[in-house]
Amino acid sequence: MERIKLAIEKAKAAEVDSARSDAPLLRRVRGSEASIGESSSAIRREVPLGDASPVHYTQTAVVSMDAAHLDRHRVVSHQKTHPASWAFDVLRTQVLQKMDENGWRTLAITSPSVESGKTVVAINLAMSIAQQTNRTALLVDFDLRRPSVARYLGLNRSLSLNDFLDGRANVGDALVNPGIERFVVLPTNQPVTGASEVLSSSKVGHLIDDLRERYSDRIVIFDLPPVLAADDVMSVLPRIDCVLMVVGSGVSTENEVEEAMSRLSKANLLGVVLNKDEAPVQNAYY
Template identity: 50%
Template structure:
């Protein structure tokens, strides 16, 4: 608990350069998957899976990492650097983004981190919406793609058909368009275990970011965590009780905790803390 308390004291996040109370900054068919050359300078996507994002929509949903003119984009670049350094030190390639309870801003952090990682010339990033109970990635990015994880689960789409490039080089997204019934059972299925292995192992350069449900509200995250290399914990400043944080840390005792991000902070300073 001392490390978490220290993180709460040290880590702050702001939105759009303004200090604001309680505000988040924010069967395999591989033939159509992105093809990447040796130095990652060129990525060719299936044109049917490319969508263009709207800058105003992104700003309204606190997605800032793609805009280097935004004064808060540096927060996610700095977070990216520390995340990648620690993952590379340990040979980790998958990271789960979780929070104790809802409204901590985990999906906004996940999106901004994925965009920032994709801006590294020697990395590719894949953002996967595995918050099957309350998916938000497509909504926040403004992605309107016909097929998603829902279709994959129903056997109506191949993996290649649900992967989306949001017009940002080296970034792909797997959206979930609507809540999934029996989400915990779905995540623990053999099919999803194979899917995670496929996403992780296809490219050595790929970092896979999984947006998971709050850990205290459902067992979905606990089902998936054993298959993920490490965890980035998102805390909403002043949002969680001490007992909620304690219980979260207890549930994560068998996980590799990459770091802690404290969101919705009032003071403008660095927004994360590492062991």
């Protein structure tokens, strides 16, 4: 824990530097907050992996996003000219390097407490990963008590993870491509009763396994609830390869961060993202 605190203090006082390969990952982001039913033909690849040619969606619904809506919710990774976009690209590179080293393909994103901006980080990171031509990204809203991915993206779809959990639809019916190549979202529209029990169920376990194994180039990102809000994270985390914790500057107390770190002690913690820090960040090279 002492190493994490020193890293956060350093981030507040200095430029954001590339983390050492054996140190916790740390980035500063300004101002932000078939048994399963997914058909293997939902994404048809017209070219070999690694080629920059388009990916065509044959079954997954494709919708257009509103740029102004995304901007209001601090979703910026799709805009390479946005001053905050580069931070998510650097975070992406560090995350993928560590995941590739261990053969991991599923990543959980959580925070100690509410209002830390974990969902914003999850969305922007997933978008950034999808922009790698040899990757696809799937973002799953597993914050079953306060789902918000669909709201942040401006998605207005009738089907969601709720319908899969209730047995009314296959998961493939709920997937949506929000107009960005190689990026797919599995939204949750309504809060789920008994969220912890649902996340620890065999049905969700099979879902996680299927989403991980469906495509070899896919990175699956799960937006989880805050660690201290309930036992939801502890229920599902053993089924996910690794986790990234988002700490909101001025949001979580030192004791909350320490307690969250303690609860994540048995997980593969990639590192900590210091979010909502308003100190100036400059990229001297660019």
